[in-house]
Amino acid sequence: MAEPFLIGEAMTGGYGGADILHDCTIAVEKGQIAVIVGPNGAGKSTGMKAIFGMLKLRLGSVRLNGEDITSLTPQARVAKGMGFVPQTNNIFPSMTVEENLEMGAFIRRDDIRGTMEQIYELFPILRDKRRQAAGELSGGQRQQVAVGRALMTQPSVLMLDEPTAGVSPIVMDELFDRIIEIARTGISILMVEQNARQALEIADKGYVLVQGANRYTDTGAALLADPDVRKSFLGG
């Protein structure tokens, strides 16, 4: 089997004290959507942060496009083509929408107007609000700014940590639609989600984590159909 585009393999580690991740493997193929779900405290966000280099791994490795990036800093990983949208504090509140996007492209020295145009096409509301401070926008719009900011580096992988936390169901559907659209352009998506059912519906691959270890791994549809997964994690 060919190596996935991005893989965090057999990751073990934590924030210093006890390990949070135990031999956990998460991967995403090119242009696909992988979703990490699981109960509170399962290490979903930690797994994602480990892949992005925000915590030190004791064991295991992270490889992007075949290249071992385990020892790179998050900033270096951004330069390698990884985009990350944190769960909270993911915008520059006092700066305008446009400036947020500009800051997203800070490491780029070429013309960013084309990319900005693409983002305005993906999120038309941002074009209307581009002169407004991002902190004054609604929750859903802020998430769009946050995703847009991460897309400004033209990443090959976009990592989203609970993008729909705290937004209304309508906005959530809308965001998921946009995420599918992003994946269609060839960008791999790795996402942690609370709304497990909806997220698995759009997922090519799903990872159910429990206590920092893989419990179930399958396609999104198969996980949704699995009676054990349904009973334990999707509320029947």
Added chain:
Amino acid sequence: MEPLNALVSVSNFMLVPALAYGSQLALGALGITLIFSILRFAHFAHGDTMALGTAAVIGGTWFLQAQGVSIAPLPTALLAIPFGVLVLGLYLLAADRFVYRYYRKVKAKPMIFVMASLGVMFVTNGITRLFMGVGETRFEDGQRFVFTVREFRDWTGLAEGMALRSAQAITIVTALVVMVALFWFLNRTRAGKSMRAYSDNEDLALLSGINPERVVFITWVITAILLVLAGTLYGLDKGFRPFNYFQLLLPMFAAAILGGLGSPLGAIVGAYVVAFAEMGITFAWRRVFGYLMPEGLEPSSMMQLLPVDYKFAVTFAILVIVLLFRPTGIFKGKVL
């Protein structure tokens, strides 16, 4: 009733000096607000580093004067400003390298930074006094007045006179130019925007590839420019005395907090409010009201709310009132 004479009198003794003083405070308060929003601590060494930068400018001025360099009618000190910026810039960067950087690395609490800056303040204070002594140094040369009281009287024919000192005019014009340049820098340039981004959300700035050490470097350089300008202009206007510069710490902080810490616009507005309040409350309004009141009703007292010695009490009162009733300041800044 002679409203015109009243206006001239109040301009001469209160409005113009307050405008100049406010401009000097604004430049200083901008530095405080920048450091607070980017390095996230209250820079207590602000007044004394300002004195050190000004001392360097004075040294440069003496050197230039000895060489016979002059840009009359403008004061020679203006030529020495780049030298002052260089000296103070290196000093602040050294302080950052040897003091603050360690605390940044261990993610110390803001109060630890404040105490560290207090230490830097004492050291800086000592260095300045070593070179300049504790007495007053005047270094203003060139043409002293844009127009004098006599010229103004002859020109307008009013009983009341008004003078505009060169130092005041230079202060107001320079402050205006610097403020516009600073806003342009912060809002239009890549480096300026990266500073605002870092101030807004440090972690996300890191994720976006903004180099924090570079942001810190630029912040100190801008602070050095603002401090040297503020200190030189204040010194040209009122003479240089290290202790006076230390005392400026209070009105500068009051201005930054009143305007809203972290807001550059707030620092400017706050500085003028503090300056006009200090001057207005300690100003003897007798002459002005003498012109304004109908005949026979002229005030017999000085109409001075507080003696000039209490001007810092006014500032302190402003500070306390702001912290009690609106700790975020006029422009909704951060809380200290």
